[in-house]
Amino acid sequence: MAISTNPPPSNPIKRPPRLGDEVYNTIYAQLMSQKILPGSRISIDNLAREMGVSQTPIREALSRLEAQGLVVKTHLIGFSAASQMDRTRFDQLYELRLLLEPFAARKAATLITTEQFDTLRRLAAEMAVSGQGRVSYSDFARLDGQFHDLIALASGNDLIHETLANLHTHMHLFRLFHHQQAASTANTEHAELIDALEARDADRAEQAMRVHVERSYDRFSTFFS
Amino acid sequence: MAISTNPPPSNPIKRPPRLGDEVYNTIYAQLMSQKILPGSRISIDNLAREMGVSQTPIREALSRLEAQGLVVKTHLIGFSAASQMDRTRFDQLYELRLLLEPFAARKAATLITTEQFDTLRRLAAEMAVSGQGRVSYSDFARLDGQFHDLIALASGNDLIHETLANLHTHMHLFRLFHHQQAASTANTEHAELIDALEARDADRAEQAMRVHVERSYDRFSTFFS
């Protein structure tokens, strides 16, 4: 998790482009799109050649990803993508989500701006379309991630927002691996949550998010059978 | 936050010593002991010379610390220790603590082992001695950190444990900076918590932790006045 005490969540002033950040985003995207499969090794030399940069920025990016838990490093062997989640960690992740997300929804009910709310509606609309099979599942997963991220952001607590962002990163990889499809039920839950937020009803928003996360747990839990 | 999907929280098998880890721990200790003051710059060259290693492991360690939020990096300027917390972030941190720690105490009430419980008593005893002024405050802060960390560990949820560990890292720096002293009241709160845990009373443990964190907030909140 990046607590980042010094630099505000988003940088208002111009920041000279850091080569390391670019590399970080590239590797991050390759992990998220499963171009790099879980558990497979990641060669520093190859990455350096492919991206046309030196080894140093690669190492920095991989170190940051290691602190984030997305890659692991073994001495004298190298980096490799983190392996898939097991049941224990899956349960722990949902336990934490169930603690943070309903709380974030509650706070968002009173703090969300009209602009953020409009974005929320738009995301829900796009996801509804994807429920009709017109959008690929990876798009749905991306939209769903933005949906939850926006609510966490609207909670006003940056720490909670950053913590949840990390959790959802691992959620995304988990979903992609099992290519879950049933998205139609999630849409109705999102609708209920949006209604509660529109009414500025904190209790209802918290409860709606709780139900949504619990249902999500039930849906994915079957993968472990 | 290190989610570390692949390597279990503690490594059972022998791991060849990584030079980067050693450097990481050294810099981490220097930050925690305020040998490196908040906001001050951190020279890579100097560190490399002082520690007798190359620049590469220094960079890796600093990148990990950056992901953790303890240092910040500015392009073409270098690394510097994170600046002191402001009021907004302080409130956010306690809001998150108040969400996680009582929950962890509740779970720990049913899951804590007798061995862990003994360690808890020992820590509380040492802190009580420090309340009589026989131990320095930095020692008290360290013991208190171990106390809370152990409860988070006993909760059985590694993710919550790791998240709280990061939060307490920043708490430690905050306390050290303001060199808070009043520790006597905290000891009675710890005693109440231990009693609840001993009785395996989940409700009481959760409530005791909640009160403890809230009181802690009140104590430190005066620094912003």
Next chain:
DNA sequence: CTCCCGTGTATCCTATAGGATTATTCTTGA
């Protein structure tokens, strides 16, 4: 046929050198 062991290749880890940028200091002029 199986197991053990030596060699070769690939990769990581470290160290050093060169280019680029910023901060500091000194000089000069008003």
Next chain:
DNA sequence: TCAAGAATAATCCTATAGGATACACGGGAG
């Protein structure tokens, strides 16, 4: 005396080379 500009020094960033280690393959002995 103060301000502005230039030169120097320090630092970071990148690139490349050399040493060390682990993994893979193939040959030989039992």
